[in-house]
Amino acid sequence: MAKIIVAAPPIAGELSPLLQIGRGLAARGHRITVVTGSRFRAEVEKAGLAFRSVTGRADFDDRLLGEDPERAKLAPGPEMLNYDWTHAFVNPMPNQTAVLQQLLEEDPDQYLISNVLWLGALPSALGAPGLRPRRWIGVTAVPLALSSDDTTMFGPVPVAPGDDQKAANRAGNAQFAAMMRPTQDLLAQVLQSLGATAELPTFLDAVVTVPDATAALTVPGFEFERTDAPDSVHLVGILPSRSAPDWNPPTWWEELDGSRPVVVVTQGTFANRDLTELVEPALTGLADLDVTVVVALGREVDALSIPVPANARVAEFIPFDVLLPKADLYITNGGAGGTQQAIAAGVPVIAAGLTEDKPAVAARVAHHGLGITLQTASPTPEAVAEAAQLLLGDTEIRGNVRKLAQVYAAHDALSEIERLTLG
Template sequence: MSYGTRGDVQPYLALGRGLQARGHAVTIATAGRFEGFVTSHGLGFAPLSDEMLAVLDTPQGREMLENTENALQSLFRMVSMLPQVGPMQRALVEDCWAAAEATQPDLILFHPKAYAAPAIAEKLGVPVILALLMPLLVPTASAPMMSFPDLRMGWWNRATYRLARRLIGLSARKYVRETRSVHGLPKQRRFDIACSADGRPIPVLHAVSPSVLPPPPDWPDWARMSGYWFLDEQDWTPPPALSDFLAAGPPPVYVGFGSMAGRFPNRLAHAVVEALGQAGLRGVIATGWGGLEPADLPETIHRIDAAPHDWLFPRMAAVVHHGGAGTTAAAIRAGRPQVVVPFFGDQPWWGAKVHGLGLSPAPIPQKKLTAAKFADALRKATGDETIAAAAAQLGATVRKEDGVAQAIADIEALTGVSLAKSAA
């Protein structure tokens, strides 16, 4: 069960394909808009309401993208929007139950936005595992939860994760209590997304490379850092226009912000086009869902709707993106320098992480993006040999990892159930 934009769905699809290759029937329960994406990869699909995602297309949703600068602010904004999105959350919980009742799973893996999953697993009597794309909920003394200041005090660091879980609880607990009552489950004293009703911790998988984020030494055994879950499109054939553009000159810079657009996408488009010209670079612009739509482009810039990152990124001089977990992972694996233009949520944290690893210049928040700042970052990303070497080295390391295989091994260890099946 996962919910969100494509970046919240694709890693689970990759893990699902790995499980399917082991002989299992896998169903992805997610927003209805992704049905074709899921079924085209041969996995089962269970629809969840699109209404929550549609909020991002409203003026209020776009304003949130403009003015929410980090993950902590996103959690507070989520709580503040409860009066508006409450009915949508209730519908999403009901859809999660319908998906589980239709498939009768032996195991449920869930994204935090599908927070009814532990109650559903309890009712069905099956194991449940929380699957995260970032270190968000497991306390550690090593570092605070993203967006919190690092005071270099272990007690403070651990407390930040507990606070994040409390904020999620404020958003979700009403609907969890309601659904437990409707489905005949006993009352839960306090809802905690990372714990079962009796207070036992729920196992947690992190789809992040340990080479990028080494697991903290004080993590419990039920928290695992498996490595990235990549969905490779090995049989993809590029359109002739894209192939011709790539062959016509030096490697271009990729610019794409996924589903992020904010309130003024045209401003971003013009800044990107002008900056590429100032830096003397060719570019490939991906428009994405509601993203860049430049009306007139010079011959040095090629526009695409989308292309698999595993095919496209290694062919680029640098990768410019919004700092989503999935796109960051793909750029790291490609071994290319990056420029991160974060919008909201966890994106500023990933931008800072990429910069700290020496893979990029300092991130530029999208509200502060100008052609001059962007051109300067592009020159540094494509001309700094230190950045290029660091990106190439880490990319080579990540390419040797198999996060899906490790996640399957972790699932076996965490549930005590072997997932290997005979060909029969």
């Protein structure tokens, strides 16, 4: 048995995989303490895990992030990313560090598994006074932004025949780092105020390379290849779709009997406030196709502003472990977790989305021939219908997805994370 601190920002999508890891490790006999925001106390304790809340600026409500009037003025892209990263990840670092130090003072014989964007362990790892865990494992469920001569966060830079691919990628990485300079400068400032003395790599590299090891919840064939990645970075596969034993199938569930293609549509659980972006265009565009459309809203059903077409079924929540095996196509705004779960289930993807990590997810889908990216957060119904018809009849892409599904099946992410933690 090991004593393990599991930490994540109080953002549902960032916490969810870490909480799943915590449950899995507790079932294997380890003692788990989860560190996150106070609003998740009940969920953590219901899972039978010890809970410790962050305080101050680290204890925010992620449900309000998208409603910030200041953020709403920003266009998707560097300005919004810098705003999100400074407010959600850099500003909370001092409070996160304080809680981690309290826990280690109470018992220094503890390991740490943290979401890579939970920065509480970064100061002591870079020379600030304080205790360090026995071993620190970073976990990322989003596409790697690690700079490389082989690629950028969004894939290899397109070059003309004869041009230097590595030089183009280095320039692309440098350009992206320059765009994120406000986050970098603030992070350096806060680290210095906490007593850090070591040189800070770029923010996007630091969160992956400073931990003793980093487990990326993905596989080769979805992530871009980086032959120069440090040995501490491991592609460990994905966590299985969580089951919901108390979920009762809706009355229409038996209609998903394979008699016609099933198209799953979702905007995830965070960027789903405006259903006119993807869900409603998809419902409209697919209404006349011979398919059954299943929409997992992630919110109340009456949030839809249009009538539900005759060939569509809508629910607030459907467990993916029972839904994806029935699916023939997955339409998403590009969340990394759901996209990879679909591919692992052998389902091609249509990706749309411009915020958070969604363009990077879409870039991987397109680069590896796993589906179609619509290159917009608000596609027209016609664009969704055209992409769906293409994918439902495309054998090459379906073959690519089936092959990659076998790669996912060969990985056991929880066992790999346990091995990396305990050494």
